[in-house]
Amino acid sequence: MALSEAQKTICTNDSRFRVAVTGRRFGKTHCALRELARHAAKENQKVLYCAPSYRMAKSIAWENLKVKLKELRWVSQTNEAELTITLKSGSKIFLKGAENKDALRGAGYDFIVLDEFQDLDAELWTAVLRPTLSDKKGKAMFIGTPRGVGSFSHDMYTMAKETKDWSAFTFTTIQGGQVDQLEIEEAKRDLDERTFQQEYNATFNTYSGTVHFAFDRDKHIQPITNFSTKELHCGMDFNYDPMSVAISVIEKGVVYFIDEINMSGSNTDDVVTELKQRYPDSRITIYPDAAGRQRKTSAGGRTDISILQNAGFRVNYKLSNPAIRDRVNAVNSKLKNTNGVISMFIDPKCKQIIRSIERLMYKPNTTVIEQNGDVHMADAVGYLIDYLYPVRKENKSKQPLRWGFSGSVK
DSSP, X not given: OOOXXXXXXXXXXXXXXXXXXEOTTSSHHHHHHHHHHHHHTSTTOEEEEEESSHHHIIIIIIHHHHHHHHHTTOEEEEETTTTEEEETTSOEEEEEETTOGGGGSSOOOSEEEEETGGXXXXXXXXXXXXXXXXXXXXXXXXXXXXXXXXXXXHHHHHHHHHXXXXXXXXXXXXXXXXXXXXXXXXXHHHSOHHHHXXXXXXXXXXXXXXXXXXXXXXXXXXXOOSOOOSEEEEEEEOOSSOEEEEEEEEETTEEEEEEEEEETTOOHHHHHHHHHHHOTTOEEEEEEOGGGGTOOOSSSSOXXXXXXXXXXXXXXXXXXXXXXXXXXXXXXXHHOOTTOOOOEEEOTTOHXXXXXXXXXXXXXXXXXXXXXXXHHHHHHHHHHHHHHSOXXXXXXXXXXXXXXXXXXXX
């Protein structure tokens, strides 16, 4: 599959530093790996692919890169343990994660790709990676989706627009040519307006004030009656003070929060007892904080999640907690999607859920949420919503088959 015009614009630009901010599923990683290969095709180059984590580097790029380079018959040697590929040109490609900054220091690179750079920080670039390009006058490409105004991604994009030897690009998802219009329309149904604009139209949103901006007391708070408690879905935030549980029933994709548990000075055993006393005949599924796999709030060396499982509850959780931004976006999308549809309601008796959703605030001019007493119940709601209705899910897309160049490297 040929590059789209937008992808060509990024890949053929010859600026020393390129910053590309695009919509989700634009084909960012395809562009990134293509550029890695193009630079490594020259003789005796050292090129680096850097993702936010080692796991991401391996899962996003490693297999794809190996397959395509072998198809081109460029590969001399592959090291699975170190995620390195040596080419017949004498060049070497390194794949690394940003969580180990020390492993990134020292080496001199000819070219670096920072993939998903919106999840990286300024120090990684200025103090760690930028110096590795100095002796060889190496180049770099930043590529990712936008964060809010004032974030690292916004700062880099703005600076690139104004600085010599830098170029800045912004393209929507549809311009990447990987996702069709039907998928875009489905995304509009799944996402709130702000999230859709950021994730698919690559806009930098201004984050200030209320986190759950779509919440409206008149629309979202209503007495919830005539429901069955046979099947309950509960978001849970493990915290000593308080333990927070948001209790809901779900019908046809609409989440109705009917009750809550907000227990100070308690532990997971106490919550189990309270849930069983209130709903002895219900089948209960818990969507907890993933940290409960290790964390223990009870005696006996038992983890929080094992306590819930041993109590007979079904427990669904991700291997690691979703990014706070993803959790917030998932909740906002249920409060009101791009088409104006509301699919989350709260009973008036759930005073802590209402208070938490209503009062959660961003720190001024940042995407950082104020950590106060109002955050825990909002977290409980977020774990449930993000697990069942995540905004970051794989979209159907056409995968590029080749990079658009061929031949062998000698």
